Each structure stands twice: as C-alpha cells, then as structure tokens.
Amino acid sequence: MRVEPQGPVLIEGPVEIVLDDGTMARSDRFMVAVCTCRRSRTPPWCDTSHRRRERPAAPPEDRTP
Structure with a gap:
C-alpha cells in the first residue's frame, strides 16, 4: 500500500x-486507487x-485606442 x-x-x-453500509466493493486490478x-463520483x-481543475487564462484585452 x-x-x-x-x-x-x-x-x-x-x-x-x-x-x-456493509456492502463490499471488489476490484481484480493489479493496482487499485x-x-x-x-470527491470521487465512483x-x-x-x-x-x-x-x-485550472481554467485556461483569458487572453489579455487589446487596449489600443
């Protein structure tokens, strides 16, 4: 482990x-996470x-007159 x-x-x-709740979860994989x-949905x-989760940076505003 x-x-x-x-x-x-x-x-x-x-x-x-x-x-x-007393139920059993089982996995036969060679490595389990x-x-x-x-936070897992599973x-x-x-x-x-x-x-x-990072959001991509917004492009800079063009401030030319």
Whole structure:
C-alpha cells in the first residue's frame, strides 16, 4: 500500500473494501486507487477528482485606442 500526497491510496490488487453500509466493493486490478478526498463520483475508487481543475487564462484585452 502506498499513500500519495494530495491523492489516493494505491493498493496492490485484488482488493475487497467493506463500505459503510456493509456492502463490499471488489476490484481484480493489479493496482487499485482508493479515494481519500471524498470527491470521487465512483467511491470507493479514485476517479482523479482530487486534481485541481485550472481554467485556461483569458487572453489579455487589446487596449489600443
């Protein structure tokens, strides 16, 4: 298991996680990213929602008279 700063917990698979409601989430992947930021739309798996979304800078205004 590896904890990524500002990111998910990476666990070598297969992985079984018991959720709060008692159900089990299972993944057979060789590496699993488990969300720790609670922004994921696919909990408990990470969907990279923790990454900052930066908007492109607006082009400078042309101020010629």
